[in-house]
Amino acid sequence: MTMMKTIVNVGIADTKTVSSPNTIRTLGLGSCIGTVLYDERSGIAGLSHILLPDSSQARAGNISPMKYADTAIPQLLEMLHEQGARNIKAKMAGGAQMFQAGKGTSFMRIGDKNIEAVQNALRKLNIKVVSADVGGNLGRTIEFDPVTSKLSIRKRNQDVFTI
Template identity: 45%
Template sequence: MAEQLHAGIAEYKIGQEPFTLAALGLGSCVATVIYDAQHHIGGISHIMLPDSTAFSAAQITNPAKFANLALPQMVTELRAAGATGPLTAKIAGGAQMFKTTSKQLNIGQRNIMAVQATLAELAIPIIAQHVGGTQGRTMIVDLADFSTMIRIVHEGSIYI
């Protein structure tokens, strides 16, 4: 079995085959994996918040926490690590973990929209996603072939 690189909350990891990448315990957070199929290299981020615009530069101590900062930074590091081919993405998470009627408080949906918008700005197509709902998830990605398993709390596993 390949060694697994885990991206904790507000982290991202970059690896190359034979590694696998994982983001465990996704609730309202969104895991985003960006992959170069030519070189079997990819990165996975565990995004906690949609964007950094409500914070001053001095308040942002961890850019990996925010979709609008983490994803461009991860792409830059992927390119520096040898990802020269076209990039594609898969995303998972963004659950609404608490009952609320306020759209402002649905951080999961806001995270999904921010990740989708940031990937669109980076011209990286999302080729699969498992997002929303009310269940937590784990995402595990094999860098050999970009196969992606989503474990859903109390529901089992699927592949996207």
């Protein structure tokens, strides 16, 4: 019997988990961050695609916690723990500055704030960031393979590379 390999797609402000040999990906990250939490031994991994740094800045209730770095990362960790994952490590990518920061709003610089917020959230949970490809000014599509624990990254007009 051959095992079908599927790719789990994570949308904006979304968080999902996967187990090997399946892979998990998110497309078109700009200032957003894709954070992968994974357990090498069990082959269980999860990916969160956050849009904003801080849920306390929300101006209305009933907002998805998966949208914010400070709420999404702990929830993803919990999801993985429930599935039996231990010894969790992280890889992250995104946080680009897609537009030149001119006289625009502070949102033009959101990428840096997102990077910092994800790093803070991981530090609080004592999760080590094994590798990261953050910042810059290009969008990214990322895919994580729990079998190899490699995160592959593709940018516009560039070859795929892994971290």
